[in-house]
Amino acid sequence: MKKLLIAYDGSDSAKAAFNLAIDLAEKYGAELHVLAVARPPEFGSEVETEAVIDNSRRHYTHLLQPLKSQIAGLTAHFEVMVGHPAESIVLYAEDHDIDHIVIGHRGHSLFERWLLGSVARQVIAYAPCSVTVVRG
Incomplete structure (x- = not known):
């Protein structure tokens, strides 16, 4: 494992995932990439959208x-992207040759997961590498 990506949104599960990612990076001497993804607004004028972004x-x-x-003591890179979280995480992993992704799991209800899917589930489905999901 040479490059490790942690998807971070400030949630309790993301904090737990961040701690695990640090442990893994230290254990394997991996480069750590910390990515936060801001979701763009669904609608609004261009000026409003830019202000929100x-x-x-x-x-x-x-x-x-x-x-x-x-x-x-770790080699680390921090980046903020704007886009759909799962898609942005997967694209970042592809573009940076990430070996492993660590992501938190939000506690959505069964209905919400069925209706919306989850970022973690989508990342697992499309990631170019292995993924660890941490419950916070």
Whole structure:
């Protein structure tokens, strides 16, 4: 394992996944990639959409900042993308030759998972590498 991707959204399960990713990166000497994905608004004018995207980028950049102090001694890359979370995670993994993805699992109800699917499920289905899902 040379490159490890953690998908981070600030949830409890993402925090647990981040801790596991650090442990794995330390154990295997892997490069750590920390990715936050801001979902664009479904509708709105172009100006409104850009404002929401800019605000989301700032939010996730701020969210990732405290994590940097927790990974002393590791080679790490932090990135905020805008897009559908599962698609963005998979594309990032493909573009950066990621060997393993660690992702948190949100506690949706059975109906919500059936209706909407889950980011974790979609990442597992389409990822170019192995995926570990952490429940928080």
